[in-house]
Amino acid sequence: MAKSAARVAGAERGYADLRDHIDALEHAGLLVRVKREINKDTEMHPLVRWQYRGGLPEKDWRGFLFENVTGxxxxxxxxxxxxxVMAGSKYICAVGLTCKPEEIPDKWQHAFSNPIEPTIVKSGPVQEIIQTKDELKRAGGLDQFPVPISTPGFDGAPFITAGHWITKDPETGIRNVGNYRGHLKAQDRLGIFPGPGQHVLAHWNKHRERKIPMQAAVVVGPPPVVSYAAVQKVPYGVDEIAVAGGLAGEPIRLVKCQTVDLEVPADAEIVIEGILATDLLEPEGPFGESHGYMHPRMMNPFMEVTCITRKKNPILVSWTSQVTPSESSIIKRVGYEPLFLKFLKAELGIKSVVRVAMHEPLTNLRKVIVVQMKKPTEAEIWRALTGAATFHPGVGKFLVAVDEDIDPWDMDMVMWAISYRSQPHRDTQILRGREAGHGPPFGRDDQPVETRTADESALLINAILRDKFPPVSLPKKEYMENAKKIWEELGLPRLSPKNPWYGYELGDxxxxxxxxxxxxxEGEYLKNGEKLKGLRKKV
Structure with a gap:
């Protein structure tokens, strides 16, 4: 899981850049180099998509490096x-975070609690080539990059899907870094979808109130820790670059942009600088989004490109989005769950919360949240469910509290708990007046994206055991373990135990x-029969 130490040391930083990360993935057997010709517009994303829709377990998901790209x-x-390559699986994320997969939550908790402010350096690899004005036109502007079409057959253009937009609050000067899709519209024009609740939209609105344009820089291919921090739902005003520093254990190196008053990671592959008008909107999309549907065309802001800086031989990073699981959901999942756990345990002080699981397949993390708890009081259960439902706009539509014996990531177990440990008339609450968040149904009236209504609701379900239950109806652990040894002796197919795989007591x-x-x-069941005979009753 270690990064390439020699290259990192030579670069005057202790954290990996994209190339160090790719080397580490290859060393770990998690990278596929594709040397055959691949069409970026029709073949690239569909090929990678098969690892998520082809029935492969997550341990077999890989990062792909396409080295012979055509259009x-x-x-x-x-x-x-x-x-x-950034987040094709939790195992790839673990390489990027230089830890084991099971250590990812602790890594995030440490970063949230110990952010490190970035440092400004005079120059960096991302500015090996600087293109402005005539040189930008000669190079082809945005068209110089092999940006793939993400949803061939439905998307109307290539989209930059791993573009981290850096902007600043015009009042406080505090930076925001967020990942938003970038619609390629011209060599010098890039659309953006600033969804409801996103901090970049708050910045854009503040600039509009002041009747001034907004400066922005789009970073593609930064050090992995920056990408992981860029997608986090941190509170407004928290600098994601400082959180990335917390992940890295040292300050992230930044350089000043060439044409806008912003700073960007010095070791990124590509940076696109530009200006967003705040008095004009234009149609953006449609695009295959992570809620599993084509997000329709809407009126959104756009960037006029003023400069592109890049390495001499850059690598373009693109994330799969669309139906989940996908890279855009995996990179969020490994950070969202620790963030919600920190909020419930540390900020709300609900110590009985053990874990938070966000359901990913098809539902895209935001809609189904399961909170695992250890012997909570009734009040703690509802505080935890309400807290999880209100932590971020549009996140949390179906929220379930379960006991420690229920695996919150196993929806079969969660449905088992709902079915037998809750009573709908007593154990459910509906929260009204909520925002719909990211997903359909969509309006078709071409209203700006910041138009937000409160016509959604959330269902809270208490599936915590109130009463003593009889044991789970499976053989006790020692018998199942012994039988597993016999299974293996017989050369039967390899087992992957699924909870519950043995019986255990629940009080009754x-x-x-x-x-x-x-x-x-012990073969003495007839003794039990004799005892039962003595307990006969006349009817």
Whole structure:
């Protein structure tokens, strides 16, 4: 899981850049180099998509580096494209965070609690080539990059899907870094979808109130820790670059932009600088989004490109979005869950919360949230569910509280708990007046994206055991473990145990019943029969 230490040390930083990360992925067996010709407009994203829709387990998901890229018109590009290399799986994220997959939550908790402010350096690899004015036109502007079409057959253009937009609050000067899709409209024009509740929209609105344009820089291919921090739902005013520093354990190196008053990661692959008008909107989209549907065309802001800086031989990073799981959901999942856990345990002080799970397949993390708790009070249950439902706009539509014995990531177990441990008339609450958030149904009246209504609701479900239950109806652990050894001796197919795989008690079981079960496995069940005979009753 270690980064390439020699290269990192030579670069005067202790954290990996994209190339160090790709080397580490290859060393870990998590990278596929595709040397055959691949059409970015029709083949690239569909190929990677098959690992998510082809029935493969997450351990088999890979990052892809396409080294022979062409376009629909036959153009050949000398810039490789990485898809899935930042967050194609939790195992890839673990490489980027230099930890084991099971250590990812602790890594995030440390970063949230110990952010490190960035440092400004005079120059960096991202400005090895600087293109402005005539040089920008000669290079082809945005068209110099092999930006893939994400949803061939439905998207109307290539979209930059791994573009981290950096802007500043005009009042406080505090930076925001967020990942928003970038619609390629011209060599010098890039659309943006600043969804409801996003901090970049708050910045744009503040600039509009002052009747001034907004400066922005779009970073593609920064050090992985910056990408991981860019998608986090941190509170407004928290600098994601400082959180990235917390992940790295040292300040992130920044350089000043050439044409806008912003700073960007010095070790990024590509930076697009520009200006967003605040008195004009234009149609943007449609685009295949992570809620699993084509997001319709809407009136949104756009950037006029003033400068592009890049490495001499950059790598373009592109994320799969659309139906989840996908790279855009995986990179959020590994950070959102620790963030929600920190909010409930540390900020709301609900110590009985154990874990928070956000359901990913098809539902895209935001809609179904499961809170695992250890012996909570009734009040703690509802505080936890309400807290999770209100932490971020549009996140949390169906929220369930479960006991420690229920795996919150296993929806079969969650539905088992709902089915037998809750009573709808007593154990549910509906929160009204909520924002719909990211997903359909969509309006068709071409209103600006910041138009937000409160016509959504959330269902809270208490599936925590109130009463004692009889044991789970599976053989006790020691019998299942012994049988597993026999299974393996027989050379039967490899097992992947799924909870619950053995029976355990839930309070409604006594010593007499336990003794009867012991006698049964010792072949003395007839003694139990004699005892039961003595307990006959006339009817």
């Amino acid at each position: 629909a018109k036959g153009r050949r590009y000398d810039i490789p494209v990485g898809v899935g 079981w006594d010593e007499e019943l336990d003794e009867e079960a012991r006698l049964a496995v």
